[in-house]
Amino acid sequence: MRTEISAEEAVAILREAFAPLHCGAEVFDYRYVRFRVFDESDEGLLRMERMTPDDYGFRKNLQMLIERARARVIQKGAKLEPWQMPPTAGT
Secondary structure (H helix, E strand, C coil): CCCCCCHHHHHHHHHHHCCCCEEEEEEECCCEEEEEEECCCCCEEEEEEEECHHHHCCHHHHHHHHHHHHHHHHHCCCCCCCCCCCCCCCC
16 A cells, blocks of 8 residues: 555654654554643543554544544644644655
8 A cells, every 4th residue: 555654754743743742653553643732740631542544644534533533633632733634755
C-alpha cells in the first residue's frame, strides 16, 4: 500500500501537534504508530494505541485524527498552541 505520509513522518507530525505538551509517539511492528499526550505534570491525557497506515498515511485522515485528539485534550482543560497540518515530502 502506497501512502502519502510514512510512519516516521506521522510520528514527527504528532510530536509537534500537541505543543506545548509532550507527545510521545513511536512506530511499532514496522508499520503501526502509537502516541500518548502528557500534561505539564506528566499525567497522561490521551492515548492512541494503534494507528494503521490508513489512519496516518493520508493527509486528510491524519489531520482529522489529530484535530479530534487535540479537541479531547483541550476538553480536559489543557491549553494547546495553534496547529496546522505541515506540508510533507509526499505532497
